[in-house]
Structure formats: structure tokens, C-alpha cells
Amino acid sequence: MIKPLDYRDGVLYFLDQRRLPQEETYVPCRTDQEVAEAIRSMIVRGAPAIGIAAAFGMVLGARRLAARTSGELLAGLEGVAATLTATRPTARNLFWGVERMRACALRCRDRAVEDICRELEAEALRVWEEDIAGNRKIGQAGQKFLGDGSAVLTHCNAGALATGGYGTAIGVVRAAVEAGKKLVVYVDETRPFLQGSRLTAWELLKDGIPLRLITDSMAGHLMKRGVIQAVIVGADRIAANGDVANKIGTYMLAVLAKENGLPFYVAAPFSTIDLSVSSGEEIPIEERPAREVTHLAGEALAPEGVEVCNPAFDVTPAAYVTAMFTDRGAIFPPFAENLARAAGEKVD
């Protein structure tokens, strides 16, 4: 199984996603600041994986503080939380992960500093394990919607590398394959960071799941020609009304799926759902450096001095979404109502 991160002897290791598929190297992080930098520079990416990284970032931060009292520790953790959440604005799971760790610290505030640190570590490990377990539930919820012999289009990487180790959208594909279905995955390369060609293609090849790599611009053509039967993507944040922020280019796929009468599925854990934002309009969209668009592997792709837009995400209105596969089962429209209902339920 692909391990996007690892935690041993108080050190967090990230499989460096900037260097895949050429190199499989792990980058060690010993402090919360190093974790923050790994998130910012996209050594680790993918909303659920960022959530797990943030949880461990809180553990490493707690240790780095070397607080003498629990009060000092809890106060210091606020700074750690601020460092971690300042890295990337869109993915809900980042804030969720930090929030969960803060709540854990608060719960055991009356205990010794070393106890609190141990509790935080146990909590981060639970966040990680629960993410993988949640991914498997997402896979079960979604796989029945993918027909045997069908071709499924995905965008970006919502696989093992984007999560604790199984995947959301690709987790659904894995679950379908485990259920004995034959699938072909069409993989958008996902410019500018190429999560599709570098990460999703690598994962699927490793698992022996048939795939075809395409540029982002080919998806519509293949849908129109009847080559694709369904679209499935992950999510970075889902608003209370069901609007979905995900990797730039997702909205285009949703529009094209609708135009071609294809289902458009979103696979995400509940930690991606943000009931505090009423619609996608309120989700902040990160603008990334121009160089991601103008350069590749140090090579200039565009003339010098060109102005660039580089929004990392877009928002797909809920109206385009056929169903959401979550760790609380499949959710259908009307999303405002059904997300709220599912949010009220306890996870089993």
C-alpha cells in the first residue's frame, strides 16, 4: 500500500509529491514549522492528507514548545495552530484537523504536559487511521455506482497520496476493482501542478488499474464521443448548500458532464464539509505563484514577463453534482437538506 506519510519516533515523514513519479523520497519533519512549509510547498497535498499533516503538526508543535505547564502548552498551541492554518486557505480539512487537535488538548488540559503531548500524538494517529477507514467507507458507498466495464474520468489526485492512504475518488475506483469490476480510469493531467500525470497515473500503474492519461483539454471531447461513462473527483471544501471547491478545472468537467448526460460524483470525507459556509461563493480560492504556470522543471514555457492567473481551485455549484460519496454513505440532492441530516448523524 502507498504510504503518503509516516510517523516514527516523533518524526513525521512525507513522501515528497513534488518529486514523484521520478523519485520516491521521504522528507522528514521535526517541527510544526517544517510541516507548515511542507504543506505550503506541496510536498504534501490533497485535502484529507493536509488534515492529517496538520494534526501531526500540532503534535510536533506541542513537543517543540517544551512547555513547563499545561497552560503554557495550550497557549503555545494557539500559535502552532495559526502557523499551520496560514499555509493554504481552501482545503477545509486543514482547519478541521487543527480544530480537532485543539479540542483534544482542551479535553485533557488538567493533566501533565507530557500526558497532553501523548494524548495529542494518539489523537493524530487516530485522525490518520480514521481517514483510511473513512476512505474505505467512501469506496463502499460509491463503488456500486460505477458500472463493470465502464470508463471513469478523474481530475487531480484524490487517491492514496491525497489522503491517509487509500483515496476518496480513487478509493471508490479501488473499491470497485476490489469488488471485481473492470474499469478504465481516464486521468486528467491537471495543470499546472500535474497531480494527474505525476501522482494519479503513478498510483494506478502501481496498483495495476488500467488508465489513460489525457490533457485537461481532452475531457470534453472524450465525453462527447461516448468514451467516458462517469466523472468522479475529490473535494477540498464542500459548503452547506453542496457547492464543491476542488482543483481548478473541476467546474469545467461538471458542466461538460451535465451537457453530455453523464453523472458527476464527488467523493470526500465529512471532514471536508464546512457547514459554516452557506455557499461556494464564501470559500476562499487560493492564488498560487505564477511560476507554476510559466515554468516546468526549471524550464520556461512562456515568454518572460507574461502576466498569469493561477487560481488553484474552482467552485462547482451543487446543481451539477449527481451524488456525494462520504464516510456517512452516499448523499443525493437536495444537498442542503441531506448534508445537514447526515451531519447530525453519528459515524458508526
Next chain:
Amino acid sequence: MIKPLDYRDGVLYFLDQRRLPQEETYVPCRTDQEVAEAIRSMIVRGAPAIGIAAAFGMVLGARRLAARTSGELLAGLEGVAATLTATRPTARNLFWGVERMRACALRCRDRAVEDICRELEAEALRVWEEDIAGNRKIGQAGQKFLGDGSAVLTHCNAGALATGGYGTAIGVVRAAVEAGKKLVVYVDETRPFLQGSRLTAWELLKDGIPLRLITDSMAGHLMKRGVIQAVIVGADRIAANGDVANKIGTYMLAVLAKENGLPFYVAAPFSTIDLSVSSGEEIPIEERPAREVTHLAGEALAPEGVEVCNPAFDVTPAAYVTAMFTDRGAIFPPFAENLARAAGEKVD
């Protein structure tokens, strides 16, 4: 003015479009085979430019044959035509350019070999000049539809580099700017060959026309946010019913424009229109090498062994097209009727 090609002393020079924007080098072609290879390897690309290249290819072929009789020359030219048309299947102008030269040779079949060669050379020069003049008419026909202060999205390169030297879609932008309008051009980078970032961005920068470079996946997001007011693209072949074959990704833009209530314009000379194919379904779509998707500047972007689709074009159904700007004026739906009518008219 940007010169995508030049012809001096019986040698055809192409500005090497594979090396832009880093290097401005001209590649000399002395034979029809060299021209065919330049078309195949995309040293020269863009439907109208390919048409001009093919016309000069016929001239170089005629000279290479060193025929002793006009009969021998005309017979040999059939082989030259076959070599040239075997390079790329989609762009109409390639076939149109060869056909026009063949007709020229036939018209003067009773003259001396050297006379026929001279006539062919004069005809190729006319093809080139007429293309530039036609581009200016396209520009005039289209520019009135671009509002002052508006942002226009384009895909691929339908500029000077794709034509004799002014541009179709970018010709319309140039004409609008010459008419005193302020425009911003949003330039899709156009994977996999990056005609947008490498060629269109370079052209616009050179001409001082404001632009913003984006990845192909960002177009929908910007349309939805109200940033874009119109889409304008070139064409590689237009069927009798108005279906438009153009660079892969064009269809996606057309669907997104419709969904967002924006006009979708196609700018092309009449030499791109193929009344012999009734619909876009009949237009052959070129499949290009996988390496264009998996590699960039020699660098691997994807894991080895990955399967790839690389259709170079797609077909946008006529129903998505708001208007076509041609060298015979603006043409509106119903296209089947109005293209036929315009085809019957003599160019002024």
C-alpha cells in the same frame, strides 16, 4: 510584423515554432519533402499557415522534379501533392492549398516547364498575400463584436504564427486594438503543445496587447466569475453544417461559453471551410504521439509505460457557435444555409 515564414531565392524559411519563445530561428526548406517534414513536426502549424506552406511545397516539389516535359511535371506533382497531404489529416487548408496549386499547374499545362514553375511560384506568393489580406477582412468583420474594455478568451494560436502573418482569431483582436479598443486577452496555454503560452503569449507581448496566461483548466472558472466577455478561436476545418474542428479543448470552451451566456466566435478564412463534409462527424481527427503529453523539453511528466490519448483536435457542433468571422464577412446561424450562400459569392 511577425513573419511566420519567408520565401527568398527559391528557399522557404519557417520561423521554428517548436523553439519559440526561447529562440527565434528560421528553418530553411529546399524541397517538398522538407516542407512536409516541417508540417509534420510542427515547425509550422496553424491551418492557414499550413495551407501556405503546402502551396510553397508544391513550388519546391515542381523544381525538385527537374521535369523535361510539362506532362512529366504534372505527373510528378501528383506525387508531391501526396507527400504534402499525407502529413496532417485535419486542417482543411492543407488540402485546399495543394488543390489550388494543382489547378494552377493544370491551367498552364501547355506551357514550358520553366514557365509552369514560375506560374506556380507566383501562385504560392498570391496564396500567401491573399491570406494576409483575408485575415484583415476577418479582423474587420469580427472586431465590431468585441466591446471596448472587454476580456476575450482564446485557445491555441490563431495569430500571425498560424497564418500568413496577421492572424484569424488574434487578427480580430488586432483589428479591435487598431480600432482603438482596449482589450485584455486571456490565453489558454493549450496543452500539450503549448501554442498558447509559447506562441500566442509571445505574439501579444511583442505587439503590446495586454494578456493573461492561464492553464486550459481555468477558463470555466473565469467565465463563471464574469471575468471573460467573449471567446474567440480559429478553426482547422469547418463542415458544411457549421461544425468546427479546432485545437483540442475548443469544444469545452464552447460548452462553457453557452453555459455562462457568453458569445463563442470562430474566425477563419473561407479556405478552412469544407463544403464536401456534411458534418463534423466526418472530419478526421489526428492522433499525435504520446510523448507530447508525457514529456516536456525532454523531461518526463508521467511515469514510464503510461497509456495516453492525444487527439490533436475536437469538433464543436455548430449549435454552440454564435458567429463566424470570415474573409467574406460575419456569418450567423443557420450556418448550413449561410455558409452555402457565402460560398456562392465571389470574394471582392
